Amino acid sequence: MVTRKKNKAAVDLPAVSVSEGDIARYLHLGTPWVQGSMRLKDPYMLDLEYVQRMVAWLLFTPADEDLTALQAVQLGLGAAALTKFHYKTLGMRTTAIEINPQVIAACRGWFKLPPDNERLQVLQADAGEAIRHPDWQGAVHALQVDLYDHEAAAPVLDSAEFYADCRAMLTPEGCMTVNLFGRRSSYARSLEKICTAFGAENVWAFKPTREGNTIVLALRVAQPHDVLQLQARAQAVQAAYQLPATKWVKVLRPVAESAPG
Template sequence: MRNKPASQHDEVTLSEHDGIRYLHFATEWVQGAMRIDKPAELVLEYTRQMMAWLLFLDPPREAAIGQLGLGAGSLTRFCLKHTDSPLQVVEWNPQVTLVCQWHMKLPAASRLVIDHEDAAVWVADPARQGQCPVLMVDLYDAQAQGPVRDSVQFYAHCRRVLGEVGVMTVNLFGNHDSFPRNLANLREAFDGRLALLPPIDAGNQIVLAFSGPPLQVSAEALLERAAQVEARYGLPARRWARSLIGAQRGQGLLDF
């Protein structure tokens, strides 16, 4: 499945329970979710963690927030509501986009561009260099057991898309055998500049990867930033900050 050509698209299906609509690829695995009466809310915990880049960067004003994998459009709807940034989404299955527009309340917006292309091909284009200082990567197929694009080369191309200074968040599956390989490939592509958030009950684990000059920040400054993010966006940012501080216990300054 990892090397499946883009012409072989997964069938998109929907389910609903207790006011939440779920997107699937014809399996029981959930690919995304939307609270029907609050479509911009991030229902799934891992999607909230995908926004942890806000601890380090403000939403860009001219360059785009990049998203590889549309899913149920949760991150797209959230960013359209809470930022003024241009949004660049790459989704290889046009049916996913149609379902999000028809059934997942994905709004039409002049600052939203969706390219229907293999994410690996998209990031490999040299013209993408520096296009998205923020990149959120969530690339899963119907089996949902590991990213479908995860090579060192792919992650190195993602780093090039970030440009001089940027942060990428990647949705990995911590208790699957793909996790160690992804972590090793990310470390190689980003010169070891990674930070891991704690895994959630569903098994997802979000990794942050950094481009640009080495970053040092005090625990106090990170917690202050987290409080601002929490107040503005309604995200559990102080929890994220405390976990990152705990991972570097004993250091006066945190390195990212």
């Protein structure tokens, strides 16, 4: 188990607030920007389209894989949607790394995040440092990276070195999914850094959502591009978890195929 570590004073971190509508509850970090949401009548479902796409690693995992034997990690807790889904719905060993203690408290108090146990761990730590811990090297099957500050302007961690550290966490069959979104960030530059760390042949990207979120998948080891196999796996994922997986394969492409020749 990774030791909890605090590296940033709480005074430097944005204040957390919660708002609620008729259907969902929302997490904010000192601004009107939505940093996460939860359906009130189904708190364990994945509500937002980009968050759903963050679990597209399922398309590259065999249907007969025992997910309960695998490790998932989220860098950035948000409203805990991904953490709850991997822990509760998929039954995986799940760890979230979040620097802001107020976010953790809000998720426990308002977003139905269960307490830590032998399968669920929430660490208050700087993700860029915590992921270098020896316990994580080669241990993670599904890694989700969604690291934004209260301005949601650009990823907080977005270097080739950081993505190389993420790759080192993955098992040979492992997959990283990253949310790229921001008013000042450059998708092309971020994608180039991911390709530098993983190799362009191992990277896939969705078309952007209407809100501007582009989800990128990076595999530790390249897998054959078999459209029929992906379609069949998507149908199984959709049936099992009520996710729009059959739509994913229509808007998900290998980066190497779209690169200029």
